Amino acid sequence: MKPETDEDLSATEEDWRRFLAVESMVNHWERPGWTPDREAYFWYLTFNAPPLTRLAERCQQALRLPYLDPVPLNALHLTLPRIGWADETSSADLDRVSKLGIAALAEIRPFQLSVGPVAGSPGAVRFSVSPWKPLVALNTRLRTTTEAAGLTGCGDSEFRPHIGIAYCNQVVPSVDLHRRIRPLRRLPAVSTDINRVELVRLRREGRTYEWSTIRTFDLHG
Numbered sequence: 001m002k003p004e005t006d007e008d009l010s011a012t013e014e015d016w017r018r019f020l021a022v023e024s025m026v027n028h029w030e031r032p033g034w035t036p037d038r039e040a041y042f043w044y045l046t047f048n049a050p051p052l053t054r055l056a057e058r059c060q061q062a063l064r065l066p067y068l069d070p071v072p073l074n075a076l077h078l079t080l081p082r083i084g085w086a087d088e089t090s091s092a093d094l095d096r097v098s099k100l101g102i103a104a105l106a107e108i109r110p111f112q113l114s115v116g117p118v119a120g121s122p123g124a125v126r127f128s129v130s131p132w133k134p135l136v137a138l139n140t141r142l143r144t145t146t147e148a149a150g151l152t153g154c155g156d157s158e159f160r161p162h163i164g165i166a167y168c169n170q171v172v173p174s175v176d177l178h179r180r181i182r183p184l185r186r187l188p189a190v191s192t193d194i195n196r197v198e199l200v201r202l203r204r205e206g207r208t209y210e211w212s213t214i215r216t217f218d219l220h221g
Contacts, residue, residue, distance in 0.1 A: 016128075020178060025170065025173075038087065039201055041199065044080060044197070045078040051190035056163075062180065063180060067169055068167070070164050070166045071166060071208070071209075076164075077163070077209075078163050084115075088153075097150045097152070098199065099152060103196055108219045109205050110193050111193075113131075115189055119181070124164045125164070127164075128164065129162060134194075135161040197219065199215045200213050
């Protein structure tokens with residue numbers, strides 16, 4: 001499945017151009033704010049899509065490198081806005097954002113997502129995704145909902161939707177990773193349906209992420 005529009009193709013190509021400009025990978029696990037046992041609430045898209053799982057597994061097998069920590073195949077996800085740190089978010093906050101989320105997400109229609117090709121960022125190997133338009137609309141709606149609930153966890157970082165398949169655990173030059181990923185970009189993209197959003201409580205377990213789903217919101221539109 002190819003990107004649907006020139007805009008989507010441009011975004012996919014931009015992901016690769018940005019990654020080629022990265023000269024050195026960084027340690028993903030040294031992100032600010034995260035400390036042992038600290039957890040956070042996020043909006044998430046999660047997947048139960050065998051074609052996506054097979055594509056991720058094939059890429060992970062080709063990228064078995066000591067400085068990459070593969071994402072467990074049952075934990076593939078697309079990160080949407082952060083709601084807040086768990087130690088700064090009350091049960092009343094969650095109730096409020098959940099109620100607002102029901103109304104906000106009821107107006108979002110399900111859509112199909114194309115996943116691939118593989119690219120990367122300074123701290124991860126990840127799949128580009130398209131189309132961007134419904135994802136950006138969904139992300140914006142969730143940011144607005146979170147802020148309307150009086151929560152400020154969203155921050156101001158640029159939203160470039162992606163699905164991570166491996167996290168970098170040390171500082172290393174990027175040139176070898178660029179070389180290894182290039183042939184994997186020829187693998188066909190796969191598609192998956194997006195018909196729900198999850199509110200999750202996220203934690204780190206060693207060098208991976210795990211989460212508990214607090215609430216699932218079905219998309220109807």
